[in-house]
Amino acid sequence: MAESIKDKVAIIGMGCTKFGELWDKSPEDLIIEAYKETMEDAGIEKKDIQAAWLGSHLDDISIGRGVIIFSMALKLPFIPVTRTENFCATGTEALRGACYAVASGAYDIALALGVEKLKDVGYAGLPESGNLNMEGTLGRFTTPARTAPGAYAMMATGYFAKYGLSPEDGKRTLAKISSKSHHNGTLNPKAHLRREVSVEDVMKAPIIAWPLGLYDCCGVSDGAAAAIVTRADMAKNFRPDPVYVKALQIAASSGEELLYTDYDYAHVETTYRAGIAAYREAGIKNPREELSMMETHDCFSINELTQYEDLGISPRGRAKEDVDAGFFNIDGKIPNEVDGGLKCFGHPIGASGLRMVYEIYKQLQGKAGPRQLKDPKIGLTHNMGGTPPSCVVAVGIVGL
């Protein structure tokens, strides 16, 4: 009889580099810095690590393929090392690998590290689908010249059309979301973007892919984050305040959204499905009441808006009301993107899933400094890769 992962695995150490356009850092530098902080936080030695999971997405421009650069940079002593990749959900995928290894009983202590060195690509933004065969060789012939902003911009148009929002009202709702995250970023010394940005700034910003403007899109950043996980029943040997994994779920697109005509391009089906599975695994019946905080995948403001609904917190089509009420602000009922989110902390693709856990981990231990929330108990990470009709979403829940 299959069991859930709830309370089988604990996180006893985490690290996270500063994210940003780190021209002076190589992938190896990022790996080593995240590793050093993690090991110091966990209080263990290299020989204690029994297996490692590396998450990184854009091999061609970043860290290459496989795990060799990683295992050799850290001088890992001939232990099992696995590479995971799942578009922008890569970070959570690395954590899942480490957690399932420990939950299986095969290992006691495992390392998960996510890293991305995006700024060596030589131009602004991420490569397009079609470039580098991101969607397989058929994509080179058949997919439009689509960027990430463009693919999500289509969800903004779809959402506005479905729920009757004028472009102006729709953009303003999105602007409030971005502005909120920018405020949180000013409280975080590790964030890539640390400037207040008003709703008007967002409304007036240059258009990247209509209707999304500059401040509707997250930064393209370098960075790394890591975690040490161990069996729940061993956790207190390492520290008095471990954080426990309550759920780790992933849902991948079936093809219905892109190829069959029912999908409304106004929500993300994989977020919805992974959310339901994660809540069930963690035993959460009413997320709107029970979650203390979230770190969701706000690569684009429209994505965050639909997450409020797909994660079962705001009613369908009415997330605007919660945004207007400040429900997700740092002083709201369920603060989201407390560390600035992808929007401001940045989005080094392979690291993001782990960075999300890092903020919740620090919050639960009371170590979030100027961003400290009052008495958080349980937090949700939402980490998405791909585009709204063709994607994978990982939802994780960690708590005390």
Next chain:
Amino acid sequence: MVGIISYGVHIPWHRISHKTISSAMGWFNAASPPGEKAVANYDEDSITMAVSAGMDCLDNLEREKIDGLYFATTTSPYTERQGAGIIATALDIRPDIRIADFAHSTKAGTTALISACEVVKAEAAKSMMLCASDCRLGKPGSTQEHIYGDGGAALLMGDNMVIASLEGYYSLSYDFTGEWRASWEDFGHSLEDRFVQDEGHSKFIPQAISGLLQKYQLSIKDFAKVIYPGPSARLHAAIGRRLGAEPEQIQDPMLTSVGNTGVAHTLIMLVAALEEAKPGDRLLVASYGNGSDALFFQVTEEIENMKDRRGIKDSLALRKELSNYEKYVAFRNILPVEKGIRGEKYEGYFTPLARQWRERRAILALCGSRCKRCGTPQYPPQRICVKPGCGAIDEMEPYRFSDKKGRLFTYTADNLSYSPSPPAIYGMINFEGGGRYWFDFTDCDADSLKVGMPVEMIFRRKYADKEHGMNTYFWKAIPVRT
């Protein structure tokens, strides 16, 4: 009786006025003819225009019965890769046919037409397709820059339901180097205009026509329309007078609306004449280029069935002024523009050609699959049915999307994406009858798009990988044209 069964045209959406050209280049070439000409968009070439004209021609006709395809052009992107092969695949025609490219002379279109009819007459084929197009480049500051327009025409020839039967033909062929272009050159050359007009146009067209009239014991008066190309209105009228034709017999050469479209020119004019023709009309046609082919048709009762075609008139009405000369020369790669590393990578990444070969029908013909169990069309073709609850494995039949219309479900105009004509516009299309996918848009402005608007598909060049000599073609969406 052998002749034309159906016809189609493609006239590019962009028009550039001669004033725009002379505003840019008048300091060098003071000439400023009246009107405008049609110019290919950045994603068009002779192949795409031929396919587009072919789609128009084959509308509602059975493609399985086509026994051959000829492609006539002087501007094929390839010297070794049969244009007719790309076109036949895109039009989803059977592979067990004979195809050929008729090239290197602006009279190649009529030569191909005659040859196609001869094949049918010899009963070696029931029907033959002809696609003719040209995309010639005049050097900035040249007369040719004003004269050359871009366009395509397609004819289906056969012996059943003929709308205009080919009654006779006569050819004159010379090695006339009035205008020429070497295989290694982008731009051609020409001797002085007067030489080309006096020794070329003014002699070959009348000589070929009089040879035809003599051969069949006919006179110019026997024809409802006299159809021949020319580089200028004045010369065109002078040739008409020399032939002894009345002004109302002379088919408008569309020099102030489309321009001289090379191989396609005579055939586009023929289509225009067919649109207005009545049963019993005789049409006299002569091409020009290294000589002249003269031929004549007799229009039949079947012409009445062609009245619902899009046609020349609607194609001419669908236009967008290209008011920027720099954009025109950038589209034609005369003016290098900064693509940036993003753009260079987008075009330069080596195309997985083994995959294109394996899935040529899906890519070039936009052929997907339809589940035989639940009837759901899907693109790209799937082996496992996409419909939730069905999931049938390997119960598919081919299903063509290229001729289906659809509705625009959502879209964006992307300023970040690389496009030779920014912003890159793309969106999700829901097809009539089922199926959906996302496509680039072309021949439209972002602010003309609306969620829910009707759209159709058109064949375009997706990108050109210059380093590997490979153009990649696919289908884009455009607002419905009629």
